[in-house]
Amino acid sequence: MMVAWLLEDTLAELGCAVVGPAAGVKEALAMIDAKVIDVAVLDVNLNGEMSYPIADALVVRGVPFVFSTGYGKDRMPDGYQIFPVLQKPYHASELSDMLAKLLTPEKPPTALAIVS
């Protein structure tokens, strides 16, 4: 809980309006449905519950996110290793660099037009 406060404070100091924190999959999914979110920081392990369903929901909504984990990337299932990871523990500057990357895509957005 204290660690969540620290993240909350750090995000606020970086100029974010913080939604949450959500401490479980169910709570997070409800929050994603209810609020407008620009970017998400996602612990892989939420007190024993894996956060992959939340990652899926964020992907569906096009919300960029970063996983944070104390384990290596190789402990994550194959399909999720493509997403960015903050290796825990991380410094506030690593978090801000990561958020900057997520919020300013390197390429212009690609548009898919499906017309008849």
Next chain:
Amino acid sequence: MLSKTNKSKEQKAAESDVEGFRKDLGPFVVAAETTRMPMLFTDARAPNQPLIFANDSFLTLVGYDREEVLGQRFDFLMVRPTDPHALAQVEAAFGGGSEGSFDIRCRRKDGPAFWAALFVSPIRDQAGDVVQYFASLVDLTEHKQEAERLRFLLDELNHRTQNMLANVQAITAQTLRGAADKQVVDAFEGRILALSKAHSLLGRKHWETVSLRDVIEQILRPFGLSDSRVARFSVEGDDVRLHPKAAMTLAMVFHELATNATNHGALSDRVTGKIAIAWQVQPTPQGDRMRLRWQESGGPPVTPPSRKGFGSRLIEGGLAQELHGEVRLDNDPAGVVCQIVMPVSRELGV
């Protein structure tokens, strides 16, 4: 593919081999049949190297009846008989003239897979030709389960230690932010974080050895090591593997050097300041020694500090006392230079 008549011919040949085998070896066959160690023999001269003997322990281990295994090739037991690496090991062991041992994953008739340590040894006739192979197996299921359990415990211990350090960091921030000098809070948080990063890296490598490059990467990333916009660091040297103690000490040393560079040295001038880190390993009569050089340039003129702070005590004391190394920290006006000489062991090299 063998035709039906061929198969039965082969089966007959195998059976007569077994009979010959019993006659030749007499009481040893009884001993081999009743030991608790799973054992088998194959016929080295037959084209398919069929099993010609399997003891009761082996049959218990694999769950087949004797007539189901005799005449078969050993690889019928393998979980993945097409795995080229495992198959090559089996073929080398049952085809060569010397002993072989390796772990192999087998499957019981009723389904479950298990790991076994396989030992294969050729048996020669009087002319010195290999006529049979003798193989014994040790079921590694319990051993593997125990190893898995230890890994789980170590993961849990790492996880809890990380949590504890994260909590210390959070408590510090909550307690001191706004109440104490920001520089003091940052310095404290930075040191706890460096300790915690080194711990986490070692945990991911099961507390065996870690590479010097990984230590540098972890510790210097918050200082802009991987920042592609401004290249402030150059890192050069052959990979060196570090023991946990050396990794911990060097992590703290790099953190102190980088913090000092941020406050007074090359990183305080964000545009021109650079840090070059380079090292070599050289053999000496006392063993291999690593010479590492941290060289700052392009920062503001360096003025020697008026007193020795915790940082320089940590750098000098840590290296000398913990690692039997030597360290020289020069406040050269052109840029701080830190030279480290410490023993590293060759067998840890990759």
